Amino acid sequence: MESRLLRVDLTTGECNSEVIPHSVFERWIGGSGINNWIMWEHFLTHDVNCDPRGPDNIFVFGVGPLAGTGAGSGIKGRITFKSPCYNMFGDSAGGGKFPYMVRFSGFEYIAITGKAPKPCYLHISNQEVSILDAAHLWGKNTAETHALLQEEHGTYPSKTHTLTVSQAGENGVGIAGVVSDALRIHARCGGGAVMGSKNLKAIAVQGSGGLPVTRPKDMLAWSDDFRKKIDSNEAVYGFKRRGTLGAVEMYQHIGSHFWRNNQGNMFRGDEIRSDNWVKKYHKYSEVCSSDCFIACDAKYKIDGTESEAAQKYVGETFRRPEYLTTGSAAGALDVRDWAEVAHWGKLTNDYGIDNQDLSCSISFLMELKQRDLISDRDVAELFGHEQSLEWGNMEDIEACVEDVVFQRNAFGVMFRDGPYHGALKYSAMMGKNFMKYAMYGKGGASFTEEMRPFPTWMNNMAVASRGADHLKGIGLIEKFQRKDLSKIYFDGRIEAADLSTTELKGACTAVVENQVALLNSYGVCMFHWMLDPAGYTPQDYYGKAYGAVTGIDRTPKELMHDGERICNLEKAFNSRVGMRREHDTVCERWMWEPTEEGIYPGKVAADMFETVLSDYYEWRGWDKASGLQTRAKLTELGLDDVADVLEADGALA
Amino acid sequence: MITVHTEFHSHFRELAATDKDSFDLDQPLVSELAERIGAKYGPKMQAMLIDPETHELNERGTMFVDTKGRRISMEDTLDDGETITFLVGIAGG
Numbered sequence: 001m002e003s004r005l006l007r008v009d010l011t012t013g014e015c016n017s018e019v020i021p022h023s024v025f026e027r028w029i030g031g032s033g034i035n036n037w038i039m040w041e042h043f044l045t046h047d048v049n050c051d052p053r054g055p056d057n058i059f060v061f062g063v064g065p066l067a068g069t070g071a072g073s074g075i076k077g078r079i080t081f082k083s084p085c086y087n088m089f090g091d092s093a094g095g096g097k098f099p100y101m102v103r104f105s106g107f108e109y110i111a112i113t114g115k116a117p118k119p120c121y122l123h124i125s126n127q128e129v130s131i132l133d134a135a136h137l138w139g140k141n142t143a144e145t146h147a148l149l150q151e152e153h154g155t156y157p158s159k160t161h162t163l164t165v166s167q168a169g170e171n172g173v174g175i176a177g178v179v180s181d182a183l184r185i186h187a188r189c190g191g192g193a194v195m196g197s198k199n200l201k202a203i204a205v206q207g208s209g210g211l212p213v214t215r216p217k218d219m220l221a222w223s224d225d226f227r228k229k230i231d232s233n234e235a236v237y238g239f240k241r242r243g244t245l246g247a248v249e250m251y252q253h254i255g256s257h258f259w260r261n262n263q264g265n266m267f268r269g270d271e272i273r274s275d276n277w278v279k280k281y282h283k284y285s286e287v288c289s290s291d292c293f294i295a296c297d298a299k300y301k302i303d304g305t306e307s308e309a310a311q312k313y314v315g316e317t318f319r320r321p322e323y324l325t326t327g328s329a330a331g332a333l334d335v336r337d338w339a340e341v342a343h344w345g346k347l348t349n350d351y352g353i354d355n356q357d358l359s360c361s362i363s364f365l366m367e368l369k370q371r372d373l374i375s376d377r378d379v380a381e382l383f384g385h386e387q388s389l390e391w392g393n394m395e396d397i398e399a400c401v402e403d404v405v406f407q408r409n410a411f412g413v414m415f416r417d418g419p420y421h422g423a424l425k426y427s428a429m430m431g432k433n434f435m436k437y438a439m440y441g442k443g444g445a446s447f448t449e450e451m452r453p454f455p456t457w458m459n460n461m462a463v464a465s466r467g468a469d470h471l472k473g474i475g476l477i478e479k480f481q482r483k484d485l486s487k488i489y490f491d492g493r494i495e496a497a498d499l500s501t502t503e504l505k506g507a508c509t510a511v512v513e514n515q516v517a518l519l520n521s522y523g524v525c526m527f528h529w530m531l532d533p534a535g536y537t538p539q540d541y542y543g544k545a546y547g548a549v550t551g552i553d554r555t556p557k558e559l560m561h562d563g564e565r566i567c568n569l570e571k572a573f574n575s576r577v578g579m580r581r582e583h584d585t586v587c588e589r590w591m592w593e594p595t596e597e598g599i600y601p602g603k604v605a606a607d608m609f610e611t612v613l614s615d616y617y618e619w620r621g622w623d624k625a626s627g628l629q630t631r632a633k634l635t636e637l638g639l640d641d642v643a644d645v646l647e648a649d650g651a652l653a
Numbered sequence: 654m655i656t657v658h659t660e661f662h663s664h665f666r667e668l669a670a671t672d673k674d675s676f677d678l679d680q681p682l683v684s685e686l687a688e689r690i691g692a693k694y695g696p697k698m699q700a701m702l703i704d705p706e707t708h709e710l711n712e713r714g715t716m717f718v719d720t721k722g723r724r725i726s727m728e729d730t731l732d733d734g735e736t737i738t739f740l741v742g743i744a745g746g
Contacts, residue, residue, distance in 0.1 A: 234700035235714025235741065238664025244746025249662040253738055254722055275663055322746030449744075470745055480716050480742040481724035484709075497724075530743065532713045599722035 001065070001212050001550050003030070005038070006107045006129060008122060010198050011055060011114030015129040020109070025552065027638060029559075030108075031064025032091065032520035033566045035080035038062075038111050040569055043082075044645065048576045052084035052190075053172055053197040055115035061102065061163065061203070062109040064523020065549050066542070067291075068100030068211050069219065072226050073542075074292035074525030075099045077180065082577075083189040084197070085174030085357070085417040086443050089465045089573045090189030095289055095525060098180040098205065101161040105207030116199040119170075121149070125206040126157055134201040141166045141350045146182035149204045157208040164203075166352035168405040169196030174417035175357035175404070175445075179349060183319055187354040188444075189466050190417075214551035222545045226536075230293045235531055241278075243296040244323035244527075248275045251327075251449070255598010256479075258331040258448035260370075260391060261363035262439055262589060265450035265598050269336030271307070277338045278320070289525075296527060302339055309394065310339035318346035324470075327448035328359035333366070334391040347398060351405045357418035357445040360438075362400045364419050365389055365411070365426075367437050378430070384409040418445045441468030441586040442579075451590055453600035454479050455505045455608040456496070456512075459616055462584045462609075463509065465570035473513050476530060478505070485533055499600070502608045506615025514563035515539065521566060522546060538563070565637045571622075571629060572642050575651040581627030584613060623653030655681045655733035659690065665739040668698045683710070683729045686737065716742040 003020045020034065028037045042058040050056035060080040067075040077099030083090025102108070106127035119134040137145050145164040153160040161181055168176035169192030176192030177185045195201070213219050230236055238246060251257045252273050255265040267273050288295040297319060304314040321329075325345040329335040335344065348355040365382075368374045369389040379387055383403065388396050403412035414429070415422030423438035439446040444467015451458045457475030464472040477485045477496050486496035486504070489511055495503035518538035519526055522545070529536045536542065539559040547553040554562065574583075585591075590605045617624045621633035630653045634643040646652035657676050661669045674693075678685045687710060691699035704711045709727050717725050718738050725737060 232700075232705075233713055234697055235664070235711070237697075238667075238701075238741050239714060239743060241667070242663060242741075244743055246663045246741040246743045247746070250716060250740040250742065253662065253740055254718070323744070324746050474745070476742070476744060479744065480712070481718075482712055483724075483726070484712050526745075527743075530714075530745075535713070599718075599720075 001214055003034075003108045004106060005109040005111060006124070008110065008112045008129070008131070009114045010112060010116040010120070010131070010200060013131055015131070017107070017127065025550070027565060029065070029518075029521045029546065029552075029554075029562050030550075031062055031523045032078050032080070032517065033562070034109055035060045035062040035078055035091065036566060036569045036573075038109065039080050039082075040573065040642075042111070042113070043573070043576070048573075050082070052082040052087060053193060055113070055198070057082050057194055057197070059112040059191065059194045059198065059200070060109065063099045063103055064521050066545055067523035068103045069213055069549050070223055070291060071219075071524060071545050071549075072223050072230070072291060072293040073528045074294070075289040076520070076523055076525055077102065077186075078520060078523075079178055079186050079191040081189070081191055081194045083466065084172070084193040085190040085421070086467045088443075088467070088577050088579060089570050090191065091466060092177065092186035092188040092191055093471070093520065094178070094180045094184045094186040096180045096184040097289060098161040098163055099523065100289065100291065101158065101205045101207050103207070103211055104158065104209050105205050106209050110203070112198065112200065114198065119199050119201055121200065121202040121204060123153065123204045126208060137201045138170060139167060142179040142352045143182045143350045145202055146179075149202060153204055153206060156206075158206045160204050160206050162202055162204050164352070165192040165195045165201060166350065166405065168351055168353045169193055170201070171405070171407045172197055172416070173353065173404060173407065175354045177352050177354050179352045183349070185349050185352060185354075187356070188469070192352050213549050215548045218548035219545065222548055227293055229532070229535060230528070233532060236294055239296050239527070239531060240294060242275055243298065243320060245275050245278050245321070245326060247323045248326065249273070253599070255453075255595065255600060256450045258327055258446070258450055260334050261332060261360070261367045261437065262446070262450065263367065265595060267330050268334065269330070271338060272330045272336055272341070292525065294528060300342055302342070307337045307339045309337040313339050313343050316343060316346060318342065318349070321345040324448055325355055328355045332359035332363040332448045333397055335394055335397070336392055337394075340394045343394070344397070347401060351401060353401065353405060354445070356447050358401060358404065359448060360419040360440070360445045361404075361415040361422050362397060364423055364434075364438055366391055368434060373432070373434065374430070382409070382411045420445070436588045439587050439589060441590075442583055444468040446587065450595065450598070451586075452595045452603040452605055453499060453598070455499070455502060455612050456508045458586060458590065458605045458609065459505060459509045459612045461586050461590070462613060463616060465567070465574060468586070471526070472516055473509050474516060474526070474530070475508070475512070476533070477508055477512070482533070488534055502611045502615070505608065505612040506617075507619045509612075509616050510619045513567050514560055517563040517566040518542070518559055521562070561637060565639065568629060568634065568637055568639060569642065572646055575628055575646055576649050581613075581625065584627055626653055628653040654679055655731065657686055657731050658734070658736040660736060660738040662739060663741045665698070665701065665741070668701065669694050678731070681731045681733070683725050683731060684727045686731065687727065712742075714742050716740040
C-alpha cells in the first residue's frame with residue numbers, strides 16, 4: 001500500500017509530493033507514528049529549541065491506515081508540532097469528514113514548514129496543490145472561514161472540507177486549536193498558533209479518489225464481525241443516545257467533576273446533575289464520520305424554551321456538547337444553565353480555542369477573586385473593562401474568551417498559553433505566589449475532571465507527552481474498576497483495578513499508553529475501544545484490520561512494541577527540549593489538598609504519586625532518577641538512531 | 654429475606670423507566686438481584702446487566718457500585734437495606 005506525503009514550504013512556496021518509503025512503516029505503523037517520525041526527522045536539521053511560533057516549527061497533518069476504509073471505527077486525523085503553549089511535544093486529534101477527504105485527495109500526510117509572506121491557505125484537489133491568497137479570510141472565525149471556502153470551491157470533484165484557524169490562531173494565542181469543517185476542534189497544544197504564525201489560515205481539501213485495501217475480503221469480514229459485536233452491545237445504544245454526556249451522572253455519583261477550579265467535584269444546580277436535559281437538545285443528524293458504527297454525535301438547535309438562558313440563544317445550532325465541554329463550563333466555571341453550556345461549546349469552537357485551557361485560566365482568577373486574594377482594582381487593572389469574575393456569569397466569561405482570542409488586554413496576553421504560564425506571570429506581576437490555585441500537570445492545563453482518587457490517571461497527568469492529558473493514557477481500568485481488564489493485561493492480577501493500592505498503577509499507565517498509541521496510529525476513534533477494551537484490543541482485534549488494509553501482518557506482541565516505540569519517540573522529543581523527572585509532576589491542589597466530596601473523600605495525589613511514577617519509569621525501562629531513556633531500552637525497540645541523537649544532546653541516561 | 658434498593662442512571666433509567674426501585678431477595682446475592690432486575694425490566698436491561706458469554710455482570714460500558722463506590726461482582730453478597738447504583742461507564746470527550 002502506497003502512502004503519499006505532501007511537503008509544503010510556505011517560505012518558498014514549493015509543494016512536493018513523495019511516497020513514504022516502505023521501510024518507514026516497519027517502525028512507524030501510520031497515523032501518529034508517522035506524524036511523530038516526520039517531526040523528529042525535521043528537528044534533526046532544525047533547532048529543536050526553536051520558537052514554536054517561528055518558521056522553524058513544523059505542522060504535520062496525518063491520517064492512519066484504517067481511516068476511510070469502512071473499518072467502522074470512525075476516523076481521526078492528527079496534527080503534530082512543537083507546542084507553542086507548553087514548549088514541548090504537541091499533537092491533537094480531531095474527527096469528522098476532513099481526515100478521510102485528505103485521503104480521497106491522494107495524500108495521507110501533509111507536512112508544512114516555513115512562513116508565508118502574507119496570509120494564505122492551502123487548496124488540495126486530487127493531488128493538485130495550490131497556495132492561495134487568504135486576505136479575504138483573515139480576521140474571520142472558523143465557521144465563517146469554512147463557509148467562505150465551501151462557497152469558493154464548491155462541490156466538484158467533491159464537497160469542500162476544511163481545517164481552519166480563527167483570529168486566535170492569527171494572533172498567536174498558544175491555546176488556539178485547529179477546527180475541522182467548523183465542527184470539530186483539534187484543541188490541545190496550540191496547533192492554531194502554529195498555523196497562524198505561518199500565515200496559514202486554512203487547508204481546503206477536495207478528493208474523489210479511492211482507497212487501497214490490500215485484502216478486501218478480509219477487511220469486509222472484519223468489518224462485518226465488528227458490526228455484529230457493536231450491535232450486540234446494549235451499552236452502545238445508551239452511548240448513541242447521550243454520547244459522552246452519559247458520564248455526567250456517573251461523575252456526579254462518584255465525585256469526579258471539576259467544580260469551581262476543582263475546589264469540589266460535584267456539579268451544583270438541579271438540572272445539570274442529571275442528563276435528562278440531553279433529550280431537549282438531542283436531534284440525530286449527520287455530524288459523525290460516515291465510517292462510524294456508533295455515531296455518538298448529534299446536533300442541537302435552541303428554540304428558547306429549554307431553560308431560562310435559552311432565550312439569549314434562540315436559533316443557535318451546533319454539536320451537542322461533549323462531556324469535557326460540559327465539565328469545563330458546568331464544572332470549572334460553575335455555569336448552571338444548559339443553554340449556556342451548549343453556547344460555550346459553540347463559542348470556543350467558533351473561536352477555535354481550547355476550552356480546557358481557557359476554563360482553567362478563567363477559573364483560576366475566579367478563585368483568587370472568591371478568596372479576596374485580588375481586589376476589584378486588581379481585576380480592573382488586569383482586564384481594563386468591567387469584569388465581575390463571578391462564578392457562572394456567562395456574559396463575563398464570554399468577555400474573557402474574547403480577551404484571549406483578540407489579545408485585547410493584560411489578561412488575554414498573560415493567559416494566552418494556558419493556566420500554568422498565566423499563573424506564573426500573574427504571580428510575578430503581583431509579587432505573590434498564586435500557583436497553589438493553578439490547575440495543571442507537566443505545565444499543561446488540567447483536563448476538567450477530578451483526578452485525586454485515581455492514581456493511574458494522576459500519573460497520566462504527570463507523564464503524558466503533551467502535558468496533563470486524558471487521551472494518552474486513559475485510566476479507565478481503575479476508574480471503572482475493571483478487574484476483568486486487569487486480569488487480561490497483567491496475567492490474572494487484579495490490582496490495576498484497585499484504587500487502594502499503588503500496585504500495577506505505573507505499569508497500567510505504560511500499557512494503556514502503548515495501546516492508545518496504536519489506536520492513534522490506526523486513525524480510529526477511541527470510543528469503540530472504550531466501550532469494550534477486552535473485545536476490541538488494539539494489538540489483536542484492530543491488528544487484524546491493520547493487516548487486511550496494509551498487507552503488513554504483525555503479531556500482537558509486535559504491535560505492542562510498535563505502540564511502545566511511538567511513546568518513546570514522543571518522550572525522546574521532550575527529553576531533547578530539556579524535560580526530566582522533575583517536570584513529570586502535577587499541581588499543588590491535586591498533590592496536597594484532600595478531596596472533600598464524592599464517594600472517595602480525603603484523597604491526595606501525594607499518597608501514591610512518587611511510588612507510581614517510579615514504577616512507571618521502571619516498567620518503561622527508563623532511568624528512575626532522571627526520568628531519561630536508556631540506550632538499552634531504545635536498542636530493544638530498534639531506536640539506536642534515536643539514542644544517538646539523545647546522547648549527542650546529553651539527554652540519554 | 655433482605656431488601657435492596659437500586660438507583661438507575663442514564664441509559665439504565667431509560668430502560669427501567671424509573672430512577673429508583675427496591676427488591677426483596679431470598680438470597681443476599683448480587684446474582685439474584687441481577688436476575689430479578691433483568692426479569693422485571695426485560696431483555697434490553699438483561700443485556701446491559703449480564704454478559705451473555707461469561708454470565709458475569711457486564712462490564713462493557715457499565716459501572717455497578719455499592720455505597721462505598723466499589724464495583725460489585727456476581728459473587729458478592731448484599732446487606733439488608735443496601736443501595737446499588739447502576740451507572741454507564743464512559744469518560745472523556
